[in-house]
Amino acid sequence: DVKVTQSSRYLVKRTGEKVFLECVQDMDHENMFWYRQDPGLGLRLIYFSYDVKMKEKGDIPEGYSVSREKKERFSLILESASTNQTSMYLCASSRVQGMNTEAFFGQGTRLTVV
Amino acid sequence: DQQVKQNSPSLSVQEGRISILNCDYTNSMFDYFLWYKKYPAEGPTFLISISSIKDKNEDGRFTVFLNKSAKHLSLHIVPSQPGDSAVYFCAASANAGKSTFGDGTTLTVKP
Numbered sequence: 207d208v209k210v211t212q213s214s215r216y217l218v219k220r221t222g223e224k225v226f227l228e229c230v231q232d233m234d235h236e237n238m239f240w241y242r243q244d245p246g247l248g249l250r251l252i253y254f255s256y257d258v259k260m261k262e263k264g265d266i267p268e269g270y271s272v273s274r275e276k277k278e279r280f281s282l283i284l285e286s287a288s289t290n291q292t293s294m295y296l297c298a299s300s301r302v303q304g305m306n307t308e309a310f311f312g313q314g315t316r317l318t319v320v
Numbered sequence: 321d322q323q324v325k326q327n328s329p330s331l332s333v334q335e336g337r338i339s340i341l342n343c344d345y346t347n348s349m350f351d352y353f354l355w356y357k358k359y360p361a362e363g364p365t366f367l368i369s370i371s372s373i374k375d376k377n378e379d380g381r382f383t384v385f386l387n388k389s390a391k392h393l394s395l396h397i398v399p400s401q402p403g404d405s406a407v408y409f410c411a412a413s414a415n416a417g418k419s420t421f422g423d424g425t426t427l428t429v430k431p
Contacts, residue, residue: 210363239418246329248423249364249409264418296363306352306371306416311363 209233212297212312219319225284227315229297236302238280239309240264240272243294255280287319323347324412326422334430339397341425343410346391350412354419355384355395358407367408368395400429 213228231238237256241249241264251264253272261272269291273281280299284291294316298309325344333339343353351372356364370377370384370393377384383396397404407426411419 215361241421246423248326249411249421251418251420254418298363306369306413308354308356308366308369309419311356311365313363314361 210297210299210310210312212295212315214315215313217315217317219284219287219317221288221319223284223287223319225287225317225319227282227284227295227297227317229280229282229312230278231280231299231310232278233299233310234277235299235310236277237300237309238274239298239300240270240280240282241296241298242266243296243314249296252282284317287317289319291317292319293317321346322423323350324410324420324422326408326410326425328425329423330426330428332428332430333400335402336399339395339400339404339427339429341395341397341408341410341427343393343395343422344391345393345412347412347414347420348391349414350420351415352413353384353386353393354411354413355382356409356411356421357404358409358424364409397427400427402429402431405429 210231239254240252255274271283297312300309354369355367358364407424410422413419
């Protein structure tokens with residue numbers, strides 16, 4: 207059974223703080239993704255990674271960076287948190303690039319920036 | 321430019337009846353389509369998918385229909401159950417790449 211685990215369910219951070227959101231998957235998936243979900247805007251892709259140390263920008267990368275040092279772990283970094291980054295953050299993984307396959311999501315992290 | 325659209329933010333149906341959720345797309349390169357279900361405070365879970373070489377895929381109570389000429393797909397749930405109440409996201413991908421998601425439709429099934 208695939209498991210994608212996000213380190214926190216809820217986070218409250220102050221404006222200007224550097225924030226780390228961690229995600230770990232246990233099924234040896236090649237692809238990992240970070241999305242944010244906002245009311246009326248659906249899921250928007252922030253960054254994704256097809257392999258260790260590889261990353262590509264998604265649709266809304268501004269204000270974010272990522273790190274993938276190990277295959278199972280994908281971190282999202284908010285360099286200087288702002289109130290407009292208050293959102294639900296969802297990590298996902300999927301098997302291999304080049305295959306049509308579904309994504310498996312973590313439980314989400316509700317981040318509030320005050 | 322939103323490439324995947326779910327024009328109905330919400331849908332309410334009676335238990336036992338059919339639920340039909342709709343999704344439109346604009347990118348003709350999309351060749352794989354998925355539906356996910358999301359409960360509050362949980363991540364989305366995969367429900368059903370369809371390749372562009374098919375026009376229908378069925379899995380139990382769930383059927384997805386694809387109309388490529390209209391760039392439209394729909395998810396049918398028959399019969400609807402209260403446990404189906406959730407947000408449903410349509411997603412599409414091209415050449416086995418990353419998925420683009422719609423805004424979601426909140427389905428409420430009334431007992």
